Amino acid sequence: MNTLDQLPETLKDHxxxxxPAGLQPWISALLAIGALCAIFPxxxxxxxxxxxxxxxxxxxRPGPNRVGPAGFLQFAADGIKSLTKEDIVPRNADRxxxxxxxxxxxxxxxxxxxxxxxxxxxxxLDLPETGLLFFFAVGASVEVGVFMAGWSxxxxxxxxGAMRALAQLISYELPLILSALTVVMxxxxxxxxxxxxxxxxxxxxxxxxxxxxxxxxxxxFLIFLTAAAAEANRSPFDLPEAESEIIAGYFTEYxxxxxxxxxxGEYLGLxxxxxxGITLFLGGWLPPFTxxxxxxxxxxxxxxxxxLIFFFIWLRGTLxxxxxxxxxxxxxxxxxxxxxxxxxxxxxxxxxxDWNVLFRWALxxxxxxxxYVALSRPFARAFPRRTYRFAP
Amino acid sequence: xxxxxxxxxxxxxxxxFVGSFTHPAENLATIEYPEQxxxxxxxxxxxxxxxxxxxxxxxxxxxxxxxxxxxECPPQCIYIIKSKAKKPDFVGKPQFFPxxxxxDLSVCMSCQICVEVCPFDAIKMDQDFExxxxxxxxxxxxxxxxxxxxxxxxxxxxxxxxxxTDTRRAADLEKAQAAAAKxxxxxxxxxxxxxxxxxxxxAKNPPPASPAAGTPPM
Ligand code: SF4
Ligand code: SF4
Numbered sequence: 001m002n003t004l005d006q007l008p009e010t011l012k013d014h015x016x017x018x019x020p021a022g023l024q025p026w027i028s029a030l031l032a033i034g035a036l037c038a039i040f041p042x043x044x045x046x047x048x049x050x051x052x053x054x055x056x057x058x059x060x061r062p063g064p065n066r067v068g069p070a071g072f073l074q075f076a077a078d079g080i081k082s083l084t085k086e087d088i089v090p091r092n093a094d095r096x097x098x099x100x101x102x103x104x105x106x107x108x109x110x111x112x113x114x115x116x117x118x119x120x121x122x123x124x125l126d127l128p129e130t131g132l133l134f135f136f137a138v139g140a141s142v143e144v145g146v147f148m149a150g151w152s153x154x155x156x157x158x159x160x161g162a163m164r165a166l167a168q169l170i171s172y173e174l175p176l177i178l179s180a181l182t183v184v185m186x187x188x189x190x191x192x193x194x195x196x197x198x199x200x201x202x203x204x205x206x207x208x209x210x211x212x213x214x215x216x217x218x219x220x221f222l223i224f225l226t227a228a229a230a231e232a233n234r235s236p237f238d239l240p241e242a243e244s245e246i247i248a249g250y251f252t253e254y255x256x257x258x259x260x261x262x263x264x265g266e267y268l269g270l271x272x273x274x275x276x277g278i279t280l281f282l283g284g285w286l287p288p289f290t291x292x293x294x295x296x297x298x299x300x301x302x303x304x305x306x307x308l309i310f311f312f313i314w315l316r317g318t319l320x321x322x323x324x325x326x327x328x329x330x331x332x333x334x335x336x337x338x339x340x341x342x343x344x345x346x347x348x349x350x351x352x353x354d355w356n357v358l359f360r361w362a363l364x365x366x367x368x369x370x371x372y373v374a375l376s377r378p379f380a381r382a383f384p385r386r387t388y389r390f391a392p
Numbered sequence: 393x394x395x396x397x398x399x400x401x402x403x404x405x406x407x408x409f410v411g412s413f414t415h416p417a418e419n420l421a422t423i424e425y426p427e428q429x430x431x432x433x434x435x436x437x438x439x440x441x442x443x444x445x446x447x448x449x450x451x452x453x454x455x456x457x458x459x460x461x462x463x464e465c466p467p468q469c470i471y472i473i474k475s476k477a478k479k480p481d482f483v484g485k486p487q488f489f490p491x492x493x494x495x496d497l498s499v500c501m502s503c504q505i506c507v508e509v510c511p512f513d514a515i516k517m518d519q520d521f522e523x524x525x526x527x528x529x530x531x532x533x534x535x536x537x538x539x540x541x542x543x544x545x546x547x548x549x550x551x552x553x554x555x556x557t558d559t560r561r562a563a564d565l566e567k568a569q570a571a572a573a574k575x576x577x578x579x580x581x582x583x584x585x586x587x588x589x590x591x592x593x594x595a596k597n598p599p600p601a602s603p604a605a606g607t608p609p610m
Pocket of ligand 1: 465
């Protein structure tokens with residue numbers, strides 16, 4: 001078990017050992033960067049194909065199945081296509097910003113991967129004091145890139161898309177960070193590695209103490225997922241691009257490979273935020289039970305990542321896009337108060353550690369359920385269930 | 393309850409997703425075209441073809457180069473040159489035939505008007521839709537040899553209409569043969585009186601006695 005589990009680390013040590021001692025830290029860093037820059041874009045390529053296949057099956061059609069075995073080389077065809085397309089820069093575009101925006105969108109997620117613990121001892125950059133802070137700081141810079149893209153095109157649709165994106169990203173950053181904050185409260189550290197270690201405590205029957213297995217963890221995870229979908233511009237929160245309304249939103253004026261870079265950035269952002277969700281709530285690289293330890297830890301991480309990505313694709317195949325006012329109302333009147341209440345319940349959970357388990361559960365879960373019902377009441381009244389004359 | 397709609401929707405899409413693996417027949421509507429084909433409806437129409445009887449596309453061609461279709465075709469994509477000589481049609485009557493008969497695929501709009509106006513059942517709509525070509529000039533101009541297809545093909549793609557046409561043409565042929573036989577009998581009967589009064593009025597206007605004396609097919 002341990003050899004396979006530590007395979008990436010041992011491989012890296014072997015390679016680094018070849019070089020003189022002075023170079024070793026540099027080589028080690030370069031290797032980590034290279035691995036991150038290879039694995040996640042490869043995952044992106046795979047995801048684009050799988051997403052189209054899954055969406056297809058949800059919509060009663062087989063999806064792409066022509067290029068390569070079962071259609072899995074579709075991404076290569078798409079990549080070649082976007083590479084050979086003409087790169088058009090509008091005449092009244094701000095050329096520098098127009099050029100930089102795709103890079104500013106792609107690089108932050110790659111930086112964010114560096115602090116994610118992908119496996120046991122497998123983290124590119126362990127920041128014991130500031131791991132989570134680094135993640136969010138880097139993630140927030142995507143917003144700059146998005147606005148640069150929307151502004152520099154000199155196109156009203158891209159500007160509209162950029163404004164929507166800013167409004168949405170800022171509104172949903174709050175629930176995202178606050179729901180992550182509950183985990184920070186209970187861990188007492190900003191280090192993502194420490195958070196996973198905290199969850200490795202063993203409960204009854206070899207069950208690891210994932211944060212998901214607590215009332216505040218469940219609610220926090222759901223809030224996190226919702227906010228993550230909005231942060232990653234995923235349906236139903238894909239208003240910034242909204243093809244049917246504002247063409248492609250902030251990247252309307254991009255073509256060719258720059259357009260593909262925006263897609264790459266978007267998916268990398270999704271992976272990063274999913275990875276953070278896994279680290280915060282789903283026990284990171286930990287298996288659910290101790291007796292499943294024989295499966296390599298990095299496989300657990302990528303398995304969970306795959307499951308979350310599947311969930312987001314499934315959600316995209318299910319829900320229609322929200323309207324801007326619905327989006328805002330949902331964030332500020334429902335999600336944010338619920339997050340604050342959840343933080344309170346998490347505190348309660350922390351200070352009732354020596355209570356009877358059942359009573360502790362009932363209290364926390366009851367509080368959260370009451371909050372959910374109370375908060376959703378005005379929301380449900382504002383948007384009553386629609387009745388359709390010609391459809392059930 | 394708020395949020396129950398989302399769960400319902402997720403269940404519905406999950407049903408589609410899982411069903412597409414377990415019951416593909418009900419859950420996947422796609423027909424994977426080049427490998428799988430849908431049976432075409434009998435009334436499918438794509439592009440006209442010229443019907444010929446028998447096995448020889450030249451001798452059996454039903455078209456008599458009357459050029460009605462050429463005049464009626466709305467986008468004017470038919471081009472006909474009438475022959476100088478004549479050849480016997482299916483009842484044996486000498487008729488012109490098209491020396492050149494071209495239809496431009498790139499212009500034809502598959503309206504079927506040529507088929508409707510043809511009095512000789514000579515032009516019908518084909519169902520072959522895989523007509524794409526890399527040669528956009530000659531490849532899209534269909535000449536007589538490419539347009540001519542046997543009656544059996546017509547029968548295969550439009551069985552109802554072809555059956556009806558064949559019955560009608562068989563009846564016409566019979567009528568023509570009967571008329572020819574009657575004319576031959578009359579000619580034989582009048583052969584005697586003709587011989588005695590050398591300048592009777594009948595001798596000046598003999599009844600048509602050739603096998604082509606039948607009524608025209610329509
Ligand atoms: S189908 Fe219509 S357009 Fe085509 S050749 Fe006949 S009359 Fe002309
Ligand atoms: S196809 Fe019919 S209408 Fe056209 S020229 Fe021939 S006989 Fe006449």
